Every structure is written in C-alpha cells, then in structure tokens.
Amino acid sequence: MKILVINAGSSSLKYQLIDMETESVLAKGLCERIGIDGHLKHTPLIGGKPVFDEDLAMPTHSEAIAAVIDKLTSAEYGVVASMKEIDAVGHRVVHGGEKFASSVKIDDAVMAALEECIPFAPLHNPANITGIEACRKVMGDVPMVAVFDTAFHQTMPGKAYMYAIPYEYYQNDGIRRYGFHGTSHRYVSARCAELMGKPIEELKLISCHMGNGSSICAIDGGKCVDTSMGFTPLVGLPMGTRCGDLDSGVIQFIMNKYGIGIDEMLNILNKKSGVLGVSGVSSDFRDLDAAAAEGNDRAQLALDMFHYWVAKVAGSYVAAMNGVDAIIFTAGVGENSKSSRAAIAEYFGYLGVTIDPEANAKRGEDIMISTPDSKVKVFVIPTNEELVIARDTKAICG
Ligand code: ADP
Secondary structure, eight states: OEEEEEEEOSSOEEEEEEETTTTEEEEEEEEESTTTSOEEEEEEOSTTOOOEEEEOOOSSHHHHHHHHHHHHHOTTTOSSSSGGGOOEEEEEESOOTTTOSSOEEOOHHHHHHHHHTGGGSTTHHHHHHHHHHHHHHHHTTOOEEEEESSGGGGGOOHHHHOOSSOTHHHHHHOOSOOOSOHHHHHHHHHHHHHHHTSOGGGOEEEEEEESSSEEEEEEETTEEEEESOOSSTTSSSOOSSOOOSOOHHHHHHHHHHHTOOHHHHHHHHHHSOHHHHHHSSOSOHHHHHHHHHTTOHHHHHHHHHHHHHHHHHHHHHHHHHTOOSEEEEEHHHHHHOHHHHHHHHHGGGGGTOOBOHHHHTOOSSOEEOBOTTOSSEEEEOOOOHHHHHHHHHHHHHO
C-alpha cells in the first residue's frame, strides 16, 4: 500500500509518498509560492532518478497537487507508474477542536466539521481544507484521512484544559486548552516505550518537542494529561519568535502606551518575540549558540530562559503525573542541540538524571542519552509526523 502524505499551508504544500510495506519514503517534495508564481522541488528517493527543482505556475493548490501527481508518475522523475498506485492520502490538519479525538476518514460531513473548526485556527485550517479540496478535485475518489495536531491532547482532564475564566466561554465558544504538536508527541512517546521495552500503559513520559515552535506534553499510560500550548500555539515555552506564557496585563500596557492595535500586538507576540525578541540576534538556536559563544549576553539570556522554561514546565508535569520514567527530546533543537539538552538536563538532577556526554554528542538516531544507572531515562527520538499520518491513513483505509 502506498500513501501520499500532504501538509498544506496557505502558500506551500509539503508531501511524502510512503510505501507502507517497508514504511520507506519513495519521494518527497515541497511546492512553494502557490498563488504567487509557484516553485516545485521534488526529490525521488528510489531508482536513482534526478531531483526536479524549478518554477512552475501554481495559481491555486489544485495546480500544485496536479504538478505533484505529474512528477510522482512521470518517466523521468517518477516513483510509481500511475496515480492508481497511490492507494490513499493522509492530510495533516492543525485544529480538530473537540470534535476530533482521533484521525478520521474524510467525507462531506467531515469537511463541514473542519469548516466549523476554522475560528480556532483561522490561519492554518483554511489552508489545510484548501489542500484537501484540491486533492479531492485532482484525485477523485481516492480515500483520504485527516490527522489532527490537536487530537492526541483530547484525553486531557478538565482540570488541565480549562481556563479559569467565566465558564460560559468554554460552554458557548469552546475556549479551552487544545494543545498542538500532538502527532509528534504521540509518535515519540510510543517509540520511547518501544525503546524501553515496556508497555506504554505502564509509563509516565514527558515529551519535549523543541523546534521553531516548542511544546511539552505529559503522557501518563500513553494518554496526554497536559501540554504547554493552549487555545493557540502562542503560549507555554518561549519559542523561536513566539512569546510563550505572558501576563495579559502586559498586552494592555504595551497597546495603551504605544497606541497599537490588537493585530499588530499579536504580530509582535507571534513573530518578534521569543528567543529572537530577547536576544535581538535570531530565532535560530544555532545562531544563538554562536553569538553566546562570542560573549553576546542577550543571546545567552535567551538560551538560559528557554532551558529554564523547559525544565520548569517539565518539572510541573512530574508533579502532575506524580513521577516520570523518561524524558524525550525531539524536533530541530531537541534532536540537534547537545548543549541545550545538557543545559536542560542539569535541572533534572533532583530526579536522579545523569547524562552520558558521549551518547549526548551523537546525532540523527533514536538514542538513550542518560547513563544506565540514571533513575529517570532521557531519550533523543527524531520525530516523524508523516509516518504517523501514513500509519493512521493505512489503519483507516487499509
Ligand atoms: P519547525 O518547528 O519549524 O518544524 P524544526 O523542528 O525543524 O522546526 O526546528 C527548527 C529549529 O531547529 C531551527 O530554528 C534551529 O533553531 C534548530 N536547530 C536545527 N539544527 C540545530 C543545531 N544543530 N543546533 C541547534 N539548533 C538547531
């Protein structure tokens, strides 16, 4: 069975074609500047075929999908003989609200429900919906599945997902913590249980997804019991450019003092804050590491704040679960930055965590970086959201 995994943004579309017999990626690619002019980078990963990397007109997502199918099936760049070999499509969808606690086969009723979730993710969900509609148009009745970033977090108890504001806002408007990166937290926690050789039902895990956007998740017995992102992905940890937790009084103060509106304020909190805002250097942790090494105090402060917040939130989840068996690092920073992992692990001394510096220096593989006698285990597990989407699609359509 071959499954096409699609992650559609407002002007971009990422894809992977995965062979489920071997769970190997046959081809992957990225359409960019959809609706502007259009560019496709298509990389076949079997058969020694060349990479296609050229401008292509893409007035809408439909042309983008058509171009992807064309390349996947072409003699020169293709990895399958025809579209008939693509058995199903899995779509990443950012927000499933309270309607979707798991992945679902797409039909007209699901499309209507996705529309109803737009107010929760006004930037992301319309793009995801456009991607699905374009696929249905180009690929006809090929079965399709929606996999939600929020679904894994639907097991949180009310005490974790409720905000302490008047209850009507939850009842009437669905305002609550939803959480994001659920597909990633689900993948790495399941993989961690495999690596530990124990049923996930017996484990208390803390998953730290640290990328450009970052969130932490407490997973007790395989179920999410708390997570750091909220109604939107803006809160929790300070991130590349997002502020993380912030006293809402600060928002009122800045807006009043500088006479700025809510849209500009949110733009500042989403795009100009986080480690970029504090350091004034970059949102990229590689740049921060380099600047800090050259003695830039604000870059060091931004790094210190990030590490402190990861430790602080993870520590609160130890309390929430009354213990922890393993801590997982994943995503761009979690998978690649040994200095960030080491700095965060320093805070976990009280848990009996000791890190093996040699293991911590390795990259690109699932690895336990704590010493064998460490009371709480620490793992680096490269995330693979596309594989989860493909597996769910297979389970539902297979
Ligand atoms: P996204 O949240 O956009 O999916 P990723 O998970 O790919 O992001 O993470 C991207 C971030 O990973 C980059 O912004 C960079 O800060 C960080 N990163 C990548 N490689 C390294 C590295 N070697 N050292 C430190 N940080 C890294």
